[in-house]
Amino acid sequence: MNDDARLISAALDRRFSRAGLPECPDGAWHASTTEPSRIARPSSVPRKFAYAAALVAGVAAAGLAAQASGTVKIGNLPFWSHVSSKPLTRIIHAADQLTIAEAQRRMPFTIVEPKGLPATTRLLYAHVVSESPVHRVALRYEAHIGSKYYDITFNEATKAVGPPVAHFKLMNVATHVTKTWTAPLRRWKQNGVVMEMHAWGLPAALSDHIVHENTL
Amino acid sequence: MNDVTGLSALASAAANGAQGGHEALIRVLWPNAYRIAWSILSDRGAAEDAAQGACAAICAKLPTLANPAAFVPWAYRIIVSHARDHARSRNRLRLRETLGYEEATARVTRDDPSERLDLEAAIGRLPEGLRLALELHYFVGLTSSEIGIALGVPAATVRFRLMMARRRLRPLLSDSTVSTASSATPEIIS
Numbered sequence: 591m592n593d594d595a596r597l598i599s600a601a602l603d604r605r606f607s608r609a610g611l612p613e614c615p616d617g618a619w620h621a622s623t624t625e626p627s628r629i630a631r632p633s634s635v636p637r638k639f640a641y642a643a644a645l646v647a648g649v650a651a652a653g654l655a656a657q658a659s660g661t662v663k664i665g666n667l668p669f670w671s672h673v674s675s676k677p678l679t680r681i682i683h684a685a686d687q688l689t690i691a692e693a694q695r696r697m698p699f700t701i702v703e704p705k706g707l708p709a710t711t712r713l714l715y716a717h718v719v720s721e722s723p724v725h726r727v728a729l730r731y732e733a734h735i736g737s738k739y740y741d742i743t744f745n746e747a748t749k750a751v752g753p754p755v756a757h758f759k760l761m762n763v764a765t766h767v768t769k770t771w772t773a774p775l776r777r778w779k780q781n782g783v784v785m786e787m788h789a790w791g792l793p794a795a796l797s798d799h800i801v802h803e804n805t806l
Numbered sequence: 807m808n809d810v811t812g813l814s815a816l817a818s819a820a821a822n823g824a825q826g827g828h829e830a831l832i833r834v835l836w837p838n839a840y841r842i843a844w845s846i847l848s849d850r851g852a853a854e855d856a857a858q859g860a861c862a863a864i865c866a867k868l869p870t871l872a873n874p875a876a877f878v879p880w881a882y883r884i885i886v887s888h889a890r891d892h893a894r895s896r897n898r899l900r901l902r903e904t905l906g907y908e909e910a911t912a913r914v915t916r917d918d919p920s921e922r923l924d925l926e927a928a929i930g931r932l933p934e935g936l937r938l939a940l941e942l943h944y945f946v947g948l949t950s951s952e953i954g955i956a957l958g959v960p961a962a963t964v965r966f967r968l969m970m971a972r973r974r975l976r977p978l979l980s981d982s983t984v985s986t987a988s989s990a991t992p993e994i995i996s
Binding site for chain 2: 593594601603616
């Protein structure tokens, strides 16, 4: 080694002596690995199903809590309002809740009172929905059958509105984004009045019985 | 000069599953692993972390090393890579001011008591590529081929870097006033 090399080595010795030298860490170096640890899961159920189940449970719990607290009244929900375990909620303003006689005074045609309704049915109200040019009135009944309350609504008008009735198929049609209507369960014409029956959730035999009583 | 000649034998023993082979290998390798990491990181704690990570990686990858005789450059390649990754990830790679040509050719005398400190400081100011080549050659004792493997550059590049490093340090190494031009001949190693 020449002088230059000795000088450089000596300088490097001094340089590294400034760095200090920590103790070599004791450890099981022979057990070192770069492979990721693979721990068998205790359950064979995929994790995604557990997440989905937890999500469903959370949503259900939140829904039940909201209903119990009164924040959400099930009678106000559009598709669930036809059957309830509690008496139906009157979803329109009290000023618009009329008797058939009061509604009749504002209608140019004779309001037809449906026949064949279950014995435990009572009229909640009559609602004059529109007057000119298409006059329409809605009669809302509540049938208490067993432990449930069924909503049976009849729309009576001088002209059919909406698409043809699709039997036993609930359909909610959107037009112009915000304007919606629900297709009736049954529609028929009686004494010049187009009658539409909305009674989703009512047993089919009862629905058929009502239609039969009013059309034959 | 540090003795690393026994490292290949220790690596071979560890790879063959000798009892305590890994621990003995790391105990010998540890000082220089830490020093090289410190040279790159300029931080004792970070150098210790990087050296530990490199040692763990060396132990884990040892079975994949086909030729135990090539252990030394292979291990230093892992050490340098770990230290550089550490520096990159922690953004601790500090730009070092390169010693200027005029400063490097400044005339000093070897009898000056401050000369040794100047040489040490000048090594510290070398660019990382030159400094690592210098340290791995003069301190660890690797050949230019082994340094090339460790740094990931050709051996010729290592020789060029060593020549450049010596040229920059020449004013501090010469007996008296020696110009750069007269000492530009590279020393051929290995």
